[in-house]
Amino acid sequence: MTLSATLAGSAPRKVFNIVDGKQTEAADGRVIDAIGPSDGAVIAYMPRSGASDIDKAVAAARKAFEEGPWSRMTATERGRLLVKIGEAILAHHDELSLLESIDTGKPARQGKADITATARYFEFYGTAADKVHGETIPFLNGYTVAVVRDPHGVTGHIVPWNYPAQIFGRSVAASLACGNTCVVKPAEDACLSLLRISELALEVGFPPGVLNILSGLGEEAGAALSSHRGIDFVSFTGSPEVGTLIQTAAAKNHIGCTLELGGKSPQIVFADADFDAAVPTLVNAIVQNGGQTCSAGSRMLVERAAYDELVSRVADRFRTVRVGTWDMDLDCGPMINAGQKSRVEGFVARARAEGVPVIAEGQLAPNLPPGGFYVAPTLFGPVPRSNALAQDEVFGPVLSAIPFDDEADAVRLANGTDFGLVAGVWSRDAKRSMRVARAMRCGQVFVNGYGAGGGIELPFGGVKKSGHGREKGFEALYEFSASKTVVINHG
Numbered sequence: 001m002t003l004s005a006t007l008a009g010s011a012p013r014k015v016f017n018i019v020d021g022k023q024t025e026a027a028d029g030r031v032i033d034a035i036g037p038s039d040g041a042v043i044a045y046m047p048r049s050g051a052s053d054i055d056k057a058v059a060a061a062r063k064a065f066e067e068g069p070w071s072r073m074t075a076t077e078r079g080r081l082l083v084k085i086g087e088a089i090l091a092h093h094d095e096l097s098l099l100e101s102i103d104t105g106k107p108a109r110q111g112k113a114d115i116t117a118t119a120r121y122f123e124f125y126g127t128a129a130d131k132v133h134g135e136t137i138p139f140l141n142g143y144t145v146a147v148v149r150d151p152h153g154v155t156g157h158i159v160p161w162n163y164p165a166q167i168f169g170r171s172v173a174a175s176l177a178c179g180n181t182c183v184v185k186p187a188e189d190a191c192l193s194l195l196r197i198s199e200l201a202l203e204v205g206f207p208p209g210v211l212n213i214l215s216g217l218g219e220e221a222g223a224a225l226s227s228h229r230g231i232d233f234v235s236f237t238g239s240p241e242v243g244t245l246i247q248t249a250a251a252k253n254h255i256g257c258t259l260e261l262g263g264k265s266p267q268i269v270f271a272d273a274d275f276d277a278a279v280p281t282l283v284n285a286i287v288q289n290g291g292q293t294c295s296a297g298s299r300m301l302v303e304r305a306a307y308d309e310l311v312s313r314v315a316d317r318f319r320t321v322r323v324g325t326w327d328m329d330l331d332c333g334p335m336i337n338a339g340q341k342s343r344v345e346g347f348v349a350r351a352r353a354e355g356v357p358v359i360a361e362g363q364l365a366p367n368l369p370p371g372g373f374y375v376a377p378t379l380f381g382p383v384p385r386s387n388a389l390a391q392d393e394v395f396g397p398v399l400s401a402i403p404f405d406d407e408a409d410a411v412r413l414a415n416g417t418d419f420g421l422v423a424g425v426w427s428r429d430a431k432r433s434m435r436v437a438r439a440m441r442c443g444q445v446f447v448n449g450y451g452a453g454g455g456i457e458l459p460f461g462g463v464k465k466s467g468h469g470r471e472k473g474f475e476a477l478y479e480f481s482a483s484k485t486v487v488i489n490h491g
């Protein structure tokens with residue numbers, strides 16, 4: 001019986017790790033409840049993996065890397081298998097979308113979009129696998145120098161709960177395309193779609209040990225994986241605090257890591273912008289996925305001359321935002337868990353207590369299940385520049401409006417947090433848009449648009465507290481491989 005068939009029925013059922021090509025439980029049989037955030041009900045039991053489970057998975061991944069058949073395949077053959085996972089994801093689109101939405105609470109159409117994007121990661125990196133070219137370097141007479149790219153070996157992947165399938169796809173597909181083998185620790189709050197995709201990987205012919213996935217708690221399975229001496233690289237997406245732990249563990253083992261740690265991304269709106277285009281995008285960029293998006297546009301910086309007009313139009317739209325269960329399929333679902341709900345409510349309560357004006361609120365649908373983790377989307381403004389709402393990542397549907405005086409002030413304000421992930425610039429003045437885009441200290445800038453999700457082809461990552469390294473696009477292939485310089489003396 002498939003997972004989603006179970007979820008649609010009455011009793012929660014056990015789900016399993018995939019280690020060395022087999023479904024396994026935690027060695028000591030312990031489980032964690034998988035909670036559906038729409039109503040707080042237990043929907044499945046997942047293994048609470050420990051250090052010994054991680055040991056087995058890393059050993060299996062090492063064997064698969066060293067002994068083949070993975071390492072003996074051509075890049076084209078590896079790529080074909082990745083494309084087959086993409087196809088299998090699309091063939092199981094309804095089932096996986098359902099899992100993703102029930103497990104995270106995200107509205108049904110967002111779950112569907114996420115699964116489509118996950119398939120795209122496997123297609124993109126599958127077809128890119130045999131295009132990871134090296135280069136030659138002119139050197140001394142009688143020499144040919146080739147720079148080739150080697151896989152790292154075994155890569156560890158620690159995945160968050162906000163876009164479980166997508167973030168799994170983006171890091172695992174890129175790593176596998178380079179010829180690595182993988183051990184994945186998804187988030188304890190949402191991992192059902194990933195476990196199902198890993199089953200599909202076995203069905204399409206992935207050799208045992210190439211893709212291992214183990215659920216568990218961060219401080220147990222996550223810490224055991226990130227500090228394991230048997231892994232050669234770590235990819236992490238999550239909070240800055242845990243990112244520091246991951247980087248410290250990687251440093252102790254002298255291995256590389258990519259860290260994607262969230263942001264406080266600004267959208268800069270000049271008075272000459274096309275407000276009709278900007279307003280829906282400004283709102284969507286903070287309510288999508290309940291604001292639980294690393295690239296959420298959580299700061300709306302508005303040229304003072306247009307502040308009142310733009311903010312009032314955003315407020316009108318904000319008041320129409322509706323929050324409900326995943327299957328109501330409204331604008332926003334619940335927060336992922338009780339802790340995240342109280343974290344967001346804490347930010348809102350503190351800002352209110354400090355006198356930051358509330359401009360507008362979204363609406364909770366009537367009769368929501370009492371066990372769900374719902375918060376009302378809130379638009380604050382003008383938010384003082386040093387306030388927590390202007391500086392800290394809320395990771396919820398809370399938008400801060402802040403006025404600026406001129407272009408230089410906008411750039412200073414946009415760059416004036418500890419984060420640097422994504423920025424948006426809205427203006428009809430092409431030269432100014434380009435100047436401001438180039439002045440942003442972050443990894444991605446959108447001009448007259450804002451793509452919070454998707455963008456499989458576009459390199460993505462941060463600076464400062466938003467992390468380092470790049471996921472997505474071809475750049476990820478360079479993260480998941482290392483150059484080797486071969487110097488041939490034929491003189």
Ligand code: NAD
Binds near residue numbers: 162237245343
């Ligand atoms: P987190 O960083 O604690 O969890 C992310 C992943 O890291 C999960 O798989 C978790 O199990 C794992 N993890 C936790 N502790 C670990 C440890 N000691 N060693 C190894 N792995 C560990 O994030 P969270 O608690 O789920 O959320 C807290 C905050 O993180 C959010 O409020 C938000 O600000 C931020 N966040 C950011 C992103 C993002 O996409 N950038 C995603 C999720 C959370």
